[in-house]
Amino acid sequence: MTVEAFPSIEEETGGFLHSHSLVALRAILHREALRFIGQRGRLVAALVRPLVWLFVFAAGFRAALGLAITPPYQTYITYEIYIVPGLVGMILLFNGMQSSLSLVYDREMGSMRLLLTAPLPRWWLLFCRLLAGSLMAVVQAYAFLAIAALYGIRFPWFGYLAAAPAILTAAMMLGALGLLLSSFIRRLENFAGVMNFVIFPMFFLSSALYPLWKMAEASPHLRDLCALNPFTHAVELIRFALYAKGNLTALAVTLAAFVIFGLVAIWGYDPARGLTARKA
Amino acid sequence: MGGLRVEGINHDWGTRRALDNVSFAVEPGRFCALLGPNGAGKSTLFGMLTRLFTPHSGRIAVAGHDLAREPRAALARMGVVFQTSTLxxxxxxxxxxxxxxxxxxxxxxxxxxxxxxxxxxxxxxxxxxxxxxxLNGGHRRRMEIARALLHRPKVLLLDEPTVGLDAASRAAITAHVHDLASQGLTVLWATHLVDEVRAKDRLIILHRGQVLADGEAGDIAGGDLTSRFLALTGERA
Structure with missing residues (x-):
């Protein structure tokens, strides 16, 4: 066969059609799903962490922590009920950072180059990658909710449906943060710093474990800090959605954080900035 | 024109000049070896040719498409085999x-x-x-080359594609890509191994970010390419 024997792609498709973008999106989603299925340990690891918090930490705190009735709750709830949205957020947060780690790894191993040299806008390629990682996070979150339901921590059935867009939005926001970090992390070994300076402060300075009014009892400044944390709003968005209720502030902050993180990540991956130039 | 055209590329990494006014053109259907020792700037140049990052100045055109102004058209006409496996x-x-x-x-x-x-x-x-x-290393490399040709590009870029392969696999892959060039594909083959270059190949010798020689390999070699290469790069060492 000669290399000139076939027409080029452009001749076949009449240019860079919209469908090219969708074909690439489907392929990236498919690849991520295959990798996810192939790495069963990843699902187990993602679930063990929040389950330990639920079965051990929350069980121990049940007696110690009294919770007032605040929206979206209409009655007294156990601490396990309270903590579940925060633990869903924990799954999404770790998944976002895991995606970031895998992007840095891919960059060092070279497969990121393959993606970035595809003839598509770079922002689209990054978005596809972000969406793929986020959808896997949603699967993990629902697996956790299913185990929690088996344990007896249940939400209204319609809440499980209403939570899907909220969980995906939160996953996209945290994935965008991971994408942003991956564009600035120079080496894989620098990733440990992310754990210390991003994951832990983000998780503990949020409403994941305690409501903000409870935090204010300890320190109003701490409460303010938590209120500024986009992770708090992601957790609240999920908490309200699990009762099929909206929380506009939480939605607005989560979306705004997604847009900001996403734009900075795209800027970080801009070829003119040369950040992808780092050699393995 | 088709093929690959690189004009006046300059690039610095901090205070270090990585590429210094690098210019060359590879005609369609030609096998061009980009020969240089480690640290010559080959990988930096490949990063630019594949638009992983853009040069501080200069212009790159792939099959007649400017990489900066028409990146998608240029990338669509380009096949790439990276130094590290991307499978x-x-x-x-x-x-x-x-x-x-x-x-x-x-x-x-x-x-x-x-x-x-x-x-x-x-x-x-x-x-x-x-x-x-x-897959073994040789099969992986051949598969990566086949993969880079799936979309029928006009230009094939290979960044030290035989690194880590045994002698037989190296010879087979070098011969395979020469065959592809003879069928009309423009090939840029970065290497630091002189035995991968044939006398009729186009040869560009890159050293410390500068083009030291550009022409037909046989003419540049003047008999023994290894000696000539060492002499050229040694002069500037």
């Missing part, structure tokens, strides 16, 4: 090919047909369902 070891051989095809807008039966044809040509059709991690 996904967890995916099957065929799935790796289909993934790449999709990134270039090919899907369905067309992608399937091209992927299977590529594997047939490599004599690897029966291994389509195996994980890429099970």
């Amino acid at each position: 996904d070891p967890d995916l099957t051989v065929k799935r790796n090919l289909l993934y790449f095809a999709a990134l270039h807008g090919l899907s369905g039966r067309e992608a399937e047909t091209r992927a299977m044809a590529a594997l047939d040509r490599l004599g690897m059709a029966e291994r389509a369902g195996e994980k890429a991690s099970k």
Whole structure:
């Protein structure tokens, strides 16, 4: 066969059609799903962490922590009920950072180059990658909710449906943060710093474990800090959605954080900035 | 014009000049070896040719398309084999090919047909369902070359594609890519190994970010390319 024997792609498709973008999106989603299925340990690891918090930490705190009735709750709830949205957020947060780690790894191993040299806008390629990682996070979150339901921590059935867009939005926001970090992390070994300076402060300075009014009892400044944390709003968005209720502030902050993180990540991956130039 | 054109590329890494006014053009259907010792600037140049980052100044055109102004058109006409393997070891051989095809807008039966044809040509059709991690280094490299050609590019860039391969695999892959050039493909082959260059090849010697020689390999070598290469790069060492 000669290399000139076939027409080029452009001749076949009449240019860079919209469908090219969708074909690439489907392929990236498919690849991520295959990798996810192939790495069963990843699902187990993602679930063990929040389950330990639920079965051990929350069980121990049940007696110690009294919770007032605040929206979206209409009655007294156990601490396990309270903590579940925060633990869903924990799954999404770790998944976002895991995606970031895998992007840095891919960059060092070279497969990121393959993606970035595809003839598509770079922002689209990054978005596809972000969406793929986020959808896997949603699967993990629902697996956790299913185990929690088996344990007896249940939400209204319609809440499980209403939570899907909220969980995906939160996953996209945290994935965008991971994408942003991956564009600035120079080496894989620098990733440990992310754990210390991003994951832990983000998780503990949020409403994941305690409501903000409870935090204010300890320190109003701490409460303010938590209120500024986009992770708090992601957790609240999920908490309200699990009762099929909206929380506009939480939605607005989560979306705004997604847009900001996403734009900075795209800027970080801009070829003119040369950040992808780092050699393995 | 078609082929590959690089004009006045300058690039600095901090205070260090990585590429200094690098210019050359490779005509369509020509095998061009980019020969340089480690640290010559080959990988930096490849990063720019593949638009992983842009040069501080200069211009690159692929098959007549300016990489800065028409990046998608230029990238669509380019096939790339990177120095490190970009196969996904967890995916099957065929799935790796289909993934790449999709990134270039090919899907369905067309992608399937091209992927299977590529594997047939490599004599690897029966291994389509195996994980890429099970392939040996030579097969992986040949598969990466076949993958880079799935979208029928006009220009093929290879960054030290024989690194880590045994002598037989190295010779086979070098011969294979020379064949592709003889069939009309423009090839830029970066290497630091002089035995991969043939007398009739176009040769560019890059050292410390500068083009030291540009012409037909036989003319530059004047008999012994190794001695000439060492002399040229040694003069500036």
